[in-house]
Amino acid sequence: MDNIQVRHENIEDELTTPLSSYQDPATLLQHLNQQHPQVQFTLETETNGQLPFLDVLVTRSPDNKIEISVYRKPTHSDQYIYFDSNHPLKTKTGIISTLTRRAINLSSNSPSAEIEHLRHVFTKFNHYPPKLVDKIIRSTLHPTRKEPTNKNEPAPIRITLPFIGKTSYHISLLLKQQAGIETYFTSSTTLKTVLKANGRNTSKQQQPPKGVVYKINCDCGEAYVGETSRPINIRIKEHLSSTTKSDRKSAISDHIIKCPNHNIIWGSVEILSKNHKDFTQRKLAEAVQIRRHKPSINRDQGYLVPTAYNELIKITD
Template sequence: MCKAMWFYPVKKSCDWTTKNEIENDDLMELSGQSRGSPVDDELPLPKHHFISLVKLCVDFGFFVFAGDEYQQISGLAMGSPLSAVLACLFMETLERDHYRDIIGRHSTWLRYVDDVLVIVPRRSCLHHTLTRLNSVHEKIQFTVEEEEDQKLPFLDTLIHRGDEDLRFSVYRKPTNKDDYIHYYSANSNNTKSGVVIGFFLRALRICSPEFLESEVTYVIDSFMKHKYPKGLLLNLRKKAENILSRSNPVISSNFLVLPPCNLSQAISKYFGNTMNIASTSGEKIHDLIREKKQQKSNTDSAVYRIPCSGCDMAYYGETGRGFNTRICEHRADVRHHRTSNSMVVHVDEAGHLPNWEEAETIHEGLSKHKRKVMEAAYIATEKNMNTASGRFKLSKVAAAIIRTSARSRSSGDSSTPMLYKYAVYSPKCMYF
């Protein structure tokens, strides 16, 4: 779509929106003509190999619908990480080779994904320009919308044209219903506060001074309809202003995901700005009312311990193919002196052989994910000969919480704190 506005005495601007459905071959041909292409020495692999791999990923657009298998031969697959990048490269190539010449050197072309803001001389014929743009590629078609009452919406911004300057306010579509998170919803307080702060930040970043207060009032009124206390909203506005005034915000690299509960909020306050705290949304109505399938226990799934015959160290491992099968593989590794096995390294360093007779399983019937978490928990807390930390690298505190949770569940203790239970199900939250 092209949205056009008169801009000062000599120019007008337009917002062009594209509707594209491009062929893969055309895309690869044009996208391969990249600007400032690096030489092969600067890439991890030769450029022609990289292009071939990208083309393979683009061409392999197969999917199943109603039991039949299809191949997508036009356009890019939705959800693919490559699609957005290649689409932008494709548009940049068309802009460089065609669109810049069509709009002329006295015009300005500003594009965000498929929305284009164009400032053109006042006497330009927009519809003639539109026809020329649409003739470049049959799959890339533009529509145009011109300025009305000296206003032009672009993305979430409404541009107001004055006599000597431009002013800005927040733009909402006519179909907007202000359907936001209700204050009494089951979402965490952090989630609800974050949504409100986001709206205040948008107002502070976009609005010109004469539109700011009206936008802030609109945000407050909208959330008060969803039962948000006015005092809370005013405090959140101050927080948004403080966030915007930070010159160099401190961003912590540590990240912790916790379930929505009072303990999670206490942990968030304790860590403050030293760690990013996020909460999950919890169970949805669908999760509460649906009939859950009974999962069969996998008897071959096990976390095991193999002690050393000469010291107090032990090897901790996990397997999904059965304890006895894994012990036979370990015996073969020691017999053939395969140094990729941690026990072989211990034999070389300490001269101690594994005590095969006392090898035992610690946990059985766990899912693959939980099994690997438990292995990492034992490696982090017990004296061991493992040369790696396992699939997950856990702190000793997190590992102890996970082991406590496992013992409580096995003994039938239902009073285990939620954080302990959550640790095994979502171990990534326990990285430090």
């Protein structure tokens, strides 16, 4: 029993087969939700013989055959990157080819209706040239066979450049012709990344740190040390929510359940180290801080750090 490993996952969508006529789905749902308080299922039944699942619409025909097609939510706006937006042409045509391949893969019958919908959407709503749309759809429906590359040829040099319109194409052509260098474009700064809803520039506003190891103290003198790749304020809100709900999803929640008279000092969260983008590096930094601060609220000691490093970590008894 000591070697059992528990795997935690968040499953948002799952498709199951139809139940027999004598099986009550509500009874099955109740049975499943009674197995574990943190593993809960919901039930969605078909309406008019149809059931949406992700971007697939599953339809049951009168002869009980399953057919699939592309599904869009009623709130879908059919708005993609406008043709006159400042994006590389390959990005724009890539959207058309991707949605065309989706129409082919997610249609048990002919995808012609979905293809016509894409033509209408890109030409009328997103202002793409009709000839370009037809060309991309045709090449996706009837792809030409590519000649195999010679493995003995040296790999070309590839660089990435910010896309700034026609100038980027001129630079790319010159690099290809003069130096044999292939270029790829990245999108430049957009209004969304520069402006907030109130129109103020966000570049001067200090953002909560990410990739941090942090320490949360209790008024009893005990503490908790944890790590997160996300902004620290989001992780603290999760700890606070778990403590308020007493759902035991957080070690801090367990501590308050055991000691209801204690109070967590949410206003003085300490950042012990930050800028750890790499997962393994961040977990090791957490283990070092756990060894250093000896937080009694933690459920475990994190990654194993050999005792030979105690002097380096400056362990004090």
